[in-house]
Amino acid sequence: MSKKIPYRVVLSEEEIPKAWYNVRADMKTDHRPILHPGTLQPVTEADLTPVFCEELVKQELNVKDRFIEIPGEIRDYYKMYRPAPLFRAYFLEKALGTPAKIYYKYEGGNTSGSHKLNSALAQAYYAKKQGLKGVTTETGAGQWGTALSMACSYFGLDCKVYMVKISSQQKPYRKAVIETYGAKIIPSPSDTTNIGRKMLSDNPDSTGSLGTAISEAVEVAVSTEGYRYVLGSVLNQVLLHQSVIGLEAKAAMEKIDEYPDIVIGCAGGGSNLGGLMSAFMADRLAGKTAPYFIAVEPASCPSLTRGKFAYDFCDTGMVTPLAKMYTLGASFLPPSNHAGGLRYHGMSPILSQLYHDGYIDEARAVEQTSVFKAATEFAKTEGILPAPESSHAIRVTIDEALKCKETGEAKTILFGLSGTGYFDMTAYMQYNDGTMTDYIPTDADLQRGFDAIPKLPGIQ
Numbered sequence: 001m002s003k004k005i006p007y008r009v010v011l012s013e014e015e016i017p018k019a020w021y022n023v024r025a026d027m028k029t030d031h032r033p034i035l036h037p038g039t040l041q042p043v044t045e046a047d048l049t050p051v052f053c054e055e056l057v058k059q060e061l062n063v064k065d066r067f068i069e070i071p072g073e074i075r076d077y078y079k080m081y082r083p084a085p086l087f088r089a090y091f092l093e094k095a096l097g098t099p100a101k102i103y104y105k106y107e108g109g110n111t112s113g114s115h116k117l118n119s120a121l122a123q124a125y126y127a128k129k130q131g132l133k134g135v136t137t138e139t140g141a142g143q144w145g146t147a148l149s150m151a152c153s154y155f156g157l158d159c160k161v162y163m164v165k166i167s168s169q170q171k172p173y174r175k176a177v178i179e180t181y182g183a184k185i186i187p188s189p190s191d192t193t194n195i196g197r198k199m200l201s202d203n204p205d206s207t208g209s210l211g212t213a214i215s216e217a218v219e220v221a222v223s224t225e226g227y228r229y230v231l232g233s234v235l236n237q238v239l240l241h242q243s244v245i246g247l248e249a250k251a252a253m254e255k256i257d258e259y260p261d262i263v264i265g266c267a268g269g270g271s272n273l274g275g276l277m278s279a280f281m282a283d284r285l286a287g288k289t290a291p292y293f294i295a296v297e298p299a300s301c302p303s304l305t306r307g308k309f310a311y312d313f314c315d316t317g318m319v320t321p322l323a324k325m326y327t328l329g330a331s332f333l334p335p336s337n338h339a340g341g342l343r344y345h346g347m348s349p350i351l352s353q354l355y356h357d358g359y360i361d362e363a364r365a366v367e368q369t370s371v372f373k374a375a376t377e378f379a380k381t382e383g384i385l386p387a388p389e390s391s392h393a394i395r396v397t398i399d400e401a402l403k404c405k406e407t408g409e410a411k412t413i414l415f416g417l418s419g420t421g422y423f424d425m426t427a428y429m430q431y432n433d434g435t436m437t438d439y440i441p442t443d444a445d446l447q448r449g450f451d452a453i454p455k456l457p458g459i460q
């Protein structure tokens with residue numbers, strides 16, 4: 001008899017990773033270099049340091065070091081909410097009647113309610129270490145803004161958050177939390193920047209997008225003394241910081257002699273999935289037995305499943321460098337009926353390359369009503385009220401577990417429960433009263449976004 005696996009596996013404080021894992025050092029083909037928007041040459045440290053903190057630029061460009069030590073001050077703060085637990089979803093398994101063994105790594109156990117604090121802390125730490133006065137950023141659903149405001153208050157930095165206008169209206173409590181931690185919120189598009197004023201004159205009723213908010217935050221960072229810009233997803237450095245999720249998950253599973261057959265995560269900009277996957281992707285890249293990886297995205301913003309793998313701007317205002325990634329075009333705006341998060345037009349270049357090369361086995365797009373059905377089922381059985389973003393992963397986990405029920409296979413499934421949904425009750429209310437709708441962009445809708453992808457003769 002194998003010993004009974006507990007409901008939750010929690011590592012000790014000592015087992016919090018001492019180094020982040022840099023998957024780029026192991027990738028067979030690195031992603032194409034990020035290009036300067038003016039010269040179209042690969043960006044250099046010198047190009048990036050006016051925008052980003054110096055140490056973070058080094059991490060962004062680091063393709064050599066497999067492990068990068070986590071500074072002691074960051075590890076100390078991690079101890080407030082890490083190690084994050086790994087749960088065995090016994091109740092969900094029972095409700096589904098599946099022979100599959102379902103595990104989830106839960107990153108919602110801090111006030112930001114998501115994994116984003118893992119990177120916010122690192123970024124605020126390096127900004128402080130460089131002697132900066134403050135940072136600017138954008139936030140969509142609000143988790144990143146919350147995480148960054150927490151990290152900035154801890155390290156004593158000013159923090160300006162450009163919040164996608166529709167989110168700031170739909171989530172007044174999220175805004176209040178951010179302000180409680182001392183950050184300043186500016187709904188985007190705003191009249192505080194050139195790009196914001198231009199967006200407003202083109203479309204006074206714009207509800208905003210992450211891409212526009214990024215443009216505004218970058219503009220303010222580069223034009224304000226002692227400020228730099230920080231970003232909560234997509235970037236290589238963010239995936240690096242999020243590797244703690246996968247390192248802990250793998251260590252926790254080793255304790256109970258488990259190894260996943262399938263790893264599932266939701267993908268907006270790619271950071272929680274990239275982080276969860278990382279330690280297991282190391283096995284795949286080393287040619288060892290490894291899980292089947294599934295990235296899940298909304299059918300309304302389907303960058304991996306229907307996007308183009310092309311060089312594109314990371315923001316709507318087209319001021320950021322160009323990255324080779326799966327993209328719907330920087331001008332793509334998700335429909336306003338789209339509930340929480342995962343609204344970004346592009347995807348992490350690391351994840352994009354891994355997907356392109358077949359190391360991420362599959363991307364799946366799911367519709368929001370089916371996502372909320374899964375979210376509700378999960379909340380009722382496992383108790384945790386999941387974030388809409390994370391619920392995309394739950395949807396596919398349930399689908400895979402039900403396949404196991406048909407075939408009788410007892411697969412081991414690990415998914416990332418990236419956060420909680422306490423600030424997403426507007427969307428839950430829509431689901432509960434039956435007014436939530438689905439939307440799948442037509443090919444013509446997507447074509448409009450693709451048409452705006454820059455044509456770069458001679459560059460692939």
Ligand SMILES: *Cc1c(COP(=O)(O)O)cnc(C)c1O
Pocket residue numbers: 113114115116143144232233234266267268269270271272273341342387389390418419420
């Ligand atoms: C931000 C966020 C996401 C999406 O971002 P990724 O970079 O793709 O991880 C997913 N889940 C939660 C809870 C989030 O806050």
